[in-house]
Amino acid sequence: MELIVNNIKELLGIIDEDVLLVKGSDMSKVNRIKDAYIYVKDGLIAGFGNVEDSSYKQLLQERTDLRLIDAEQGLLIPSFCDAHTHLVFASSREVEYVDKIKGLTYEEIAKRGGGILNSAKAIQSASEEELFDSAWLRLQEIIEMGTGSVEIKSGYGLTTEAELKMLRVIRKLKEKSPLTIKANFLGAHAVPLDYRGRQHEYVDMVINEMIPMVAAEDLADFIDVFCDKGFFTVEDTDRILNAGMKYGLRAKIHANELALSGGIQVGVKYNALSVDHLEFTGEEEMKVLLGSETMPLILPGAAFFLNMPYAPARKMIDYGLPVAMASDFNPGSSPSGNMQLILSMASILYRLTPEEGLNATTINGAYAMDVSTETGSITIGKKADFFITKPMSGLEYMPYYYGTNKINKVFIGGVRQ
Numbered sequence: 001m002e003l004i005v006n007n008i009k010e011l012l013g014i015i016d017e018d019v020l021l022v023k024g025s026d027m028s029k030v031n032r033i034k035d036a037y038i039y040v041k042d043g044l045i046a047g048f049g050n051v052e053d054s055s056y057k058q059l060l061q062e063r064t065d066l067r068l069i070d071a072e073q074g075l076l077i078p079s080f081c082d083a084h085t086h087l088v089f090a091s092s093r094e095v096e097y098v099d100k101i102k103g104l105t106y107e108e109i110a111k112r113g114g115g116i117l118n119s120a121k122a123i124q125s126a127s128e129e130e131l132f133d134s135a136w137l138r139l140q141e142i143i144e145m146g147t148g149s150v151e152i153k154s155g156y157g158l159t160t161e162a163e164l165k166m167l168r169v170i171r172k173l174k175e176k177s178p179l180t181i182k183a184n185f186l187g188a189h190a191v192p193l194d195y196r197g198r199q200h201e202y203v204d205m206v207i208n209e210m211i212p213m214v215a216a217e218d219l220a221d222f223i224d225v226f227c228d229k230g231f232f233t234v235e236d237t238d239r240i241l242n243a244g245m246k247y248g249l250r251a252k253i254h255a256n257e258l259a260l261s262g263g264i265q266v267g268v269k270y271n272a273l274s275v276d277h278l279e280f281t282g283e284e285e286m287k288v289l290l291g292s293e294t295m296p297l298i299l300p301g302a303a304f305f306l307n308m309p310y311a312p313a314r315k316m317i318d319y320g321l322p323v324a325m326a327s328d329f330n331p332g333s334s335p336s337g338n339m340q341l342i343l344s345m346a347s348i349l350y351r352l353t354p355e356e357g358l359n360a361t362t363i364n365g366a367y368a369m370d371v372s373t374e375t376g377s378i379t380i381g382k383k384a385d386f387f388i389t390k391p392m393s394g395l396e397y398m399p400y401y402y403g404t405n406k407i408n409k410v411f412i413g414g415v416r417q
């Protein structure tokens with residue numbers, strides 16, 4: 001199938017094929033073409049340019065069969081790459097949310113068996129079909145909001161059987177959805193109540209039972225650990241990542257959300273694709289990241305929702321680092337997968353420019369889920385994943401007019417959604 005989108009006010013996010021992430025001062029650059037068109041062939045981006053280009057006029061003359069889509073003077077923006085979510089879950093947790101408003105901390109709720117353990121109880125009694133159906137609705141929701149790629153974690157199972165169930169649901173979502181989906185095995189998300197005081201035995205089970213079974217069914221692309229105060233230690237994380245690596249699972253870990261946990265260092269040691277959250281990041285951690293291939297991935301929704309300190313994203317970029325931002329869509333700490341809102345938070349809460357925010361949520365998100373050779377920018381040969389906005393003045397309007405859906409048309413793999 002071939003099509004042309006024309007009457008585009010501005011086409012944004014053009015990136016050379018060999019650029020897989022942007023960092024430091026390059027994050028403020030977004031290449032763009034005004035009065036543009038884009039040509040899509042077999043689901044891929046096959047060409048783009050200004051409507052005055054002779055090649056465009058020639059294409060229109062020669063190919064009268066092409067389907068024409070009118071962008072109605074909207075902007076054309078590459079789809080968001082949401083590189084950190086927990087969007088397979090069995091039930092919401094608004095009761096806990098009220099406890100949080102009344103003053104209980106995330107850790108206090110976790111200690112009394114709430115939080116992640118609460119979600120785990122619900123997952124264990126839900127069927128694969130139920131989990132698939134509710135996750136499918138969430139996928140539809142994020143597609144409408146402009147997401148084209150999404151990473152989804154297990155981690156609400158916490159038994160071998162329930163972790164495998166979650167990962168099988170993610171596999172089915174991969175098969176049925178037009179989105180590019182990556183699966184992340186997060187067996188070490190919390191220590192189940194019956195393992196309290198025997199944390200090392202739970203870690204042993206993750207290593208000796210869960211990882212081999214996940215690998216045998218080829219259910220995961222990545223491996224994750226919640227390496228933080230009150231959850232898993234650096235030593236636990238070291239053992240788990242080491243075991244995962246032997247099965248070809250690249251690390252992407254939760255780190256430094258609740259304390260200077262050493263999570264960033266252990267992530268970099270295992271060449272993690274990303275270290276995520278990072279509310280507690282100092283100069284030493286930034287130095288470690290600077291010499292690495294690990295993407296610092298910040299989750300504005302979780303810090304906002306939990307009323308936590310914000311990760312030093314501005315400092316990181318000024319230090320020369322790349323930064324990615326994702327939704328962390330989950331029932332406990334960020335019940336929203338709206339990446340347009342993340343774009344607004346990037347500016348409002350972290351002082352990123354609209355251009356930096358766009359790079360953080362597209363190409364750098366793609367890098368953080370290992371798909372930046374396929375998507376995350378407007379590049380010839382990449383998947384035709386993009387959206388057309390409602391008519392607006394320019395990119396600044398996207399973070400500025402926060403809270404509503406500013407998208408008019410969505411294309412994933414060149415197919416209108």
Ligand code: NIG
Nearest residue numbers: 115116226302328330332333
């Ligand atoms: O990324 N920080 C750890 N895990 C999730 C929270 C999951 C939950 O509370 O259910 C997060 O925020």
Ligand code: FE
Nearest residue numbers: 084086254328
């Ligand atoms: Fe998370």
